[in-house]
Amino acid sequence: MTYWQAILLAIVEGLTEFLPVSSTGHMIITSALLGITATSFTKLYLVVIQLGAILSVLVVYWRRFFQSFDFYLKLLVAFLPIVVVGLLLKKHIDALLESVTVVALMLVVGGVVLLFVDKWFPQQQQERGGHPVTTPSYREAFIIGLFQCIAVVPGVSRSAATIIGGLTQKLTRRAAAEFAFFLAMPTMTAAAAKDLLDYYQEASEQGIQLGDLFSRDEIMQLLVGNVVAFVVALLAIRLFVNFVAKYGFRAFGVYRIIVGGILLLLIGLKINLQLV
Structure with a gap:
């Protein structure tokens, strides 16, 4: 992997980590199109650079991290399901990470879902007791965490799954998106730490x-x-939150279907898009 390829992957990661379009899926696609060889390091790189993206959450929302201890407990409750699923299914997840076909299919399926999300969860219904819901309860945080587990399949989008989970619990679009950002911090930090440990153990052997x-x-x-x-994620976060609060998710659904459809067409034409 060259420096310019590494930088391009990082730009893709920063742009897509917090958008409901699957950052992992886009990096797999980008890697395939660039012909990047799938080595232990390149696979590790795709995970570790997510740390840079999620650090932007701490910068943008630093005041929120000085809230009550209750805030951290809710994040912990939401984080626990992905820990269990990740440990149980890691080998299967790693295998899926090399498949552009899986990414393409999930982009289309997720895109169709996003086309209807605004209809299923209209703004006026996202309230409880006549007031907008901006903070989940412990039970709601756990349910959001269960939705996050769906994103172990590449192309689903951790952000999309978690946001939709928040919407099912009547959080506002903005609150659901922001909770998804916060939940990314322990989730992606743990994923990077686990991959670094595996990389070290493999090297030690x-x-x-x-x-x-x-x-x-x-x-x-x-x-x-x-x-x-x-840097890229810092800009993307603010743009996404404002956009989705005002316009909803339909545009992202259309985008996902187009990209996924093009990939499926290329695969159907037997154009090799697998990681080499």
Whole structure:
């Protein structure tokens, strides 16, 4: 993987991490189109640069992280389901990450769902007791966490699944999106930590020492990738929240169907889009 490829992947990650279009799916597609070889490092890179993107949440919403301890407990409750699913299905999830076909199918299916989300959850129904719902209860946080588990399938979109989970609990569009952002922090941090540990264990079995785990170029690619993803995501968060609060999710549904449809067409024409 070259530096420009690493930077392009980081831009894609920053743009799509918090949009309901599947950041992992888009990075898999981008990797396939660029012909990036699927090595242990490139797979790790796709996960680790998500740390840069989610750090932007802390910067944009730093005041929210000084709320009551109750805020962190709700995040923990919402985070627990993905921990269980991730540990039980990691090998299967890793296998799916190499399939552009799975991504294409899930983009289309998710796109169809997003076409109807605004109709299913209109703004006027997103209230309880006559007031807009901006904070989930513990039970609601757990249910949102269950929805997040759907996103272990590449192309589903963690953001979309979590936001829809929030809407089912009558959160406003803005509140559902923001809770999805907050939940991304423990989720993606844990995913990156697990992948880093697996990468280290694999290297150790091959007799590679900790100091030789990454080459100088790989370290620089990880650093640059995280910085680029952070800056791009910083801009994407604000634009997305304002857009979805005003216009809803239909445009993202149309986008997903178009991209997924094009990919399925290319695959049907037997154009190789698998990671090489």
